[in-house]
Amino acid sequence: MDDMRIVERTVNTKASKISAKGVQVHYGATHALKDVDVEILENTVTAFIGPSGCGKSTFLRCLNRMNDTIPSCRVDGSITLDGENIYDPRVDPVRLRARVGMVFQKPNPFPKSIYDNVAYGPKIHGLARTKAELDEIVETSLRKAALWNEAKDRLASPGTGLSGGQQQRLCIARAIATSPEVLLMDEPCSALDPIATAQVEELIDELRASFSVVIVTHSMQQAARVSQKTAFFHLGNLVEYGETGQVFTTPQDPRTEAYITGRIG
Amino acid sequence: MTVFLLLCLMLVLAVAAFVVCRARALALSGGKIGVLHSLPGYYGWHGAIMVLLPGLAVLLVWLVVQPMVIESRISATLPAELTADDSARALAMADVRRLAAGLDVAIAAGSVTVDASGTPQIAGSGTMREALAEAGVALAEDVSPQILTAAQAYRGLSATGAAWRALAVLAAALAGFALAVRMTEPELRARNRVEGVVEGLLMAASTIAILTTVGIVWSMLSETFNFFSMYPAADFFFGLTWSPNFRGDSELGFIPLLWGTLYISLISMLVAVPIGLFAAIYLAEYASPAVRGWVKPLIEVIAGIPTVVFGLFALVTVGPLLRDYFAEPLGLGNSGSSVMTAGIVIGILNIPFISSLADDIINAVPQALRDGSYGLGATKSETVRQVIIPAALPGIVGAVLLAASRAIGETMIVSMGAGAAAKLDLNPFEAMTTMTVKIVGQLTGDTDFASPETLVAFALGMTLFVITLGLNILALYVVRKYREQYE
Ligand SMILES: Nc1ncnc2c1ncn2[C@@H]1O[C@H](COP(=O)(O)OP(=O)(O)OP(=O)(O)O)[C@@H](O)[C@H]1O
Ligand SMILES: [Mg+2]
Numbered sequence: 001m002d003d004m005r006i007v008e009r010t011v012n013t014k015a016s017k018i019s020a021k022g023v024q025v026h027y028g029a030t031h032a033l034k035d036v037d038v039e040i041l042e043n044t045v046t047a048f049i050g051p052s053g054c055g056k057s058t059f060l061r062c063l064n065r066m067n068d069t070i071p072s073c074r075v076d077g078s079i080t081l082d083g084e085n086i087y088d089p090r091v092d093p094v095r096l097r098a099r100v101g102m103v104f105q106k107p108n109p110f111p112k113s114i115y116d117n118v119a120y121g122p123k124i125h126g127l128a129r130t131k132a133e134l135d136e137i138v139e140t141s142l143r144k145a146a147l148w149n150e151a152k153d154r155l156a157s158p159g160t161g162l163s164g165g166q167q168q169r170l171c172i173a174r175a176i177a178t179s180p181e182v183l184l185m186d187e188p189c190s191a192l193d194p195i196a197t198a199q200v201e202e203l204i205d206e207l208r209a210s211f212s213v214v215i216v217t218h219s220m221q222q223a224a225r226v227s228q229k230t231a232f233f234h235l236g237n238l239v240e241y242g243e244t245g246q247v248f249t250t251p252q253d254p255r256t257e258a259y260i261t262g263r264i265g
Numbered sequence: 266m267t268v269f270l271l272l273c274l275m276l277v278l279a280v281a282a283f284v285v286c287r288a289r290a291l292a293l294s295g296g297k298i299g300v301l302h303s304l305p306g307y308y309g310w311h312g313a314i315m316v317l318l319p320g321l322a323v324l325l326v327w328l329v330v331q332p333m334v335i336e337s338r339i340s341a342t343l344p345a346e347l348t349a350d351d352s353a354r355a356l357a358m359a360d361v362r363r364l365a366a367g368l369d370v371a372i373a374a375g376s377v378t379v380d381a382s383g384t385p386q387i388a389g390s391g392t393m394r395e396a397l398a399e400a401g402v403a404l405a406e407d408v409s410p411q412i413l414t415a416a417q418a419y420r421g422l423s424a425t426g427a428a429w430r431a432l433a434v435l436a437a438a439l440a441g442f443a444l445a446v447r448m449t450e451p452e453l454r455a456r457n458r459v460e461g462v463v464e465g466l467l468m469a470a471s472t473i474a475i476l477t478t479v480g481i482v483w484s485m486l487s488e489t490f491n492f493f494s495m496y497p498a499a500d501f502f503f504g505l506t507w508s509p510n511f512r513g514d515s516e517l518g519f520i521p522l523l524w525g526t527l528y529i530s531l532i533s534m535l536v537a538v539p540i541g542l543f544a545a546i547y548l549a550e551y552a553s554p555a556v557r558g559w560v561k562p563l564i565e566v567i568a569g570i571p572t573v574v575f576g577l578f579a580l581v582t583v584g585p586l587l588r589d590y591f592a593e594p595l596g597l598g599n600s601g602s603s604v605m606t607a608g609i610v611i612g613i614l615n616i617p618f619i620s621s622l623a624d625d626i627i628n629a630v631p632q633a634l635r636d637g638s639y640g641l642g643a644t645k646s647e648t649v650r651q652v653i654i655p656a657a658l659p660g661i662v663g664a665v666l667l668a669a670s671r672a673i674g675e676t677m678i679v680s681m682g683a684g685a686a687a688k689l690d691l692n693p694f695e696a697m698t699t700m701t702v703k704i705v706g707q708l709t710g711d712t713d714f715a716s717p718e719t720l721v722a723f724a725l726g727m728t729l730f731v732i733t734l735g736l737n738i739l740a741l742y743v744v745r746k747y748r749e750q751y752e
Contacts, residue, residue: 064640066639069632071553094639094642094643095642096642097639097640097641098641101640101641102640102641104637108633108634108637109637110637110638110652110655110656111634111655111656112655120641120643120651121641121643124641124643124644124647171637174641175640178642
């Protein structure tokens with residue numbers, strides 16, 4: 001772990017953005033998440049780490065109610081965004097998802113042009129009044145996602161024609177184009193080469209200025225590089241949650257230590 | 266030996282070959298399957314195929330060739346006055362065959378016996394015709410001695426033929442058997458050979474489908490050419506009047522029929538496409554699994570109703586309803602059968618077709634695309650409109666075009682719902698008719714296959730074929746062009 005550049009961690013004073021208490025998730029009879037408590041702070045990058053199948057994606061999907069689309073899924077407990085329970089029946093999941101954006105584990109560009117992929121969110125939320133404004137949003141989003149140089153000459157060609165890594169960056173651009181308050185990223189770099197990964201990490205660090213970012217990753221180095229807070233999940237339990245530096249250097253739980261030193265996973 | 270028995274015997278041989286070859290391969294492997302090129306089962310199948318393929322091939326050839334040989338031999342022995350020309354010869358040969366078949370039945374029934382030399386004897390008293398009638402074989406006239414002799418010869422040749430046939434087939438099968446056993450060596454590429462045969466079988470199946478289409482087109486083409494040699498093509502394609510009669514001054518312009526066909530199809534598509542599509546979207550995107558489990562089969566029940574029942578529905582319900590509540594109050598006529606009636610009912614017929622196809626196509630749109638859209642804060646209807654329908658569009662267009670060809674080809678509902686009057690009219694509450702109805706109309710009843718009034722049916726059929734073929738090609742093209750969108 002020598003190569004970790006542990007970023008300055010002045011997060012203790014930040015306000016809580018999302019607060020999850022006693023979250024339980026069942027898929028039919030499978031108990032996927034057991035009693036998870038997490039505070040996601042404003043202007044902070046929070047990393048979720050843990051072995052495959054431990055429930056990282058599941059928890060991420062709870063935060064913008066994407067689990068509503070899975071009929072067998074049941075979520076209990078409370079999750080609040082700015083103090084408002086997002087599972088309250090009065091909350092419109094559609095509005096919620098506009099505030100809590102998501103980048104999925106597998107790239108899923110729409111079978112539309114690159115431009116239309118990025119413009120999709122701004123259009124449905126009415127973020128641009130003129131074509132020029134929309135062009136502006138598309139360009140800045142693509143630039144932030146480190147895709148502008150590759151895509152600027154082929155904005156009209158289909159997004160599905162890009163390579164896997166480019167598609168993932170397109171999905172990132174699509175998500176940030178709606179300027180959400182929280183951005184959930186499920187392994188956004190798993191299909192990217194080191195250069196693009198570095199660019200996306202840089203982007204995540206920039207985004208921290210305006211959003212909260214939650215990132216799921218299998219790379220300890222990445223978690224250590226980009227995040228200020230780290231949550232370690234294991235078999236559906238939140239084992240440890242704390243400041244990234246502390247989790248990686250002096251883990252409290254033997255399971256965390258075993259995982260980050262590569263003994264379980 | 267009958268063909269059925271022969272097939273059974275070959276099947277037994279094939280099973281034996283399977284067992285023997287498989288066992289031999291296993292024995293040769295000495296317990297280590299790895300030394301064999303293929304799994305032992307493939308050696309078994311190889312053996313079975315080596316029995317069946319030559320046996321069936323010989324049988325097939327024999328079944329085709331034997332009747333031809335016998336016919337030519339028998340007709341050579343018939344007296345010259347019976348075989349004066351081709352049609353007389355065909356008539357006489359038909360008599361011979363019928364009598365030979367009758368004799369077989371009568372002998373089996375016991376009303377005719379066979380003496381030592383194989384000559385048939387009438388068991389009771391009376392004529393051969395009565396003896397045959399007793400066995401349930403009716404002949405138009407009594408049997409002439411020449412025909413009787415020929416029939417006897419025919420039966421004799423057939424019997425010897427059948428015996429040789431059995432011998433030849435079994436010999437081929439056994440030779441195959443022996444060869445298969447000899448060939449069963451560890452190096453034999455049994456799997457490749459078996460898969461080659463499987464591929465050949467699949468290819469034969471698709472070839473039959475294609476050949477049938479070609480055959481249909483061919484049979485229509487020649488009659489269509491006959492028609493155009495009697496009736497000018499320009500009058501057919503551009504004529505505005507359809508009034509066939511058998512006095513020889515018919516006007517056979519197909520424009521009114523084309524118009525009726527297109528008008529009725531258009532109305533039916535206006536009914537079927539929105540309803541079918543909306544039903545599919547509801548089922549695929551909105552309905553809970555429980556509702557879906559009920560509604561989908563219920564909608565599909567419509568697809569199982571015979572079209573003649575729909576025709577009745579058009580005739581007794583929709584037609585009068587439209588006449589009494591729309592056409593008459595609006596002053597648009599008082600005809601019970603109308604373009605509207607047939608169009609609506611054909612539309613109803615096509616709803617499950619479109620909804621079922623579109624439902625499958627919408628379901629095939631990956632969930633990841635929906636998630637992507639919902640994750641950006643899109644509502645359900647925005648997702649359906651902007652992501653799912655565009656992604657599913659090629660398939661939906663294909664489904665719609667297929668439904669259109671069905672609407673164009675529909676006959677029963679049109680003849681019961683829209684009538685049989687060929688008219689060029691814009692009023693949808695008028696009776697009109699379509700090409701398919703006229704095809705049936707021109708071919709039923711007293712027909713003379715040398716008059717243009719009858720042959721026009723083939724020209725209509727050919728035109729219809731070309732129109733629906735064009736639509737299908739268009740559908741294929743659309744689907745191909747956009748298929749790769751989300752893969
Ligand atoms: N749609 C679903 N239906 C049923 N079970 C599910 C579903 N999605 C996830 N699960 C189960 O929930 C558990 C957690 O899955 P989840 O996808 O959250 O894991 P993960 O931590 O994201 O793993 P990975 O790192 O491999 O992405 C797993 O046991 C999985 O089998
Ligand atoms: Mg995951």
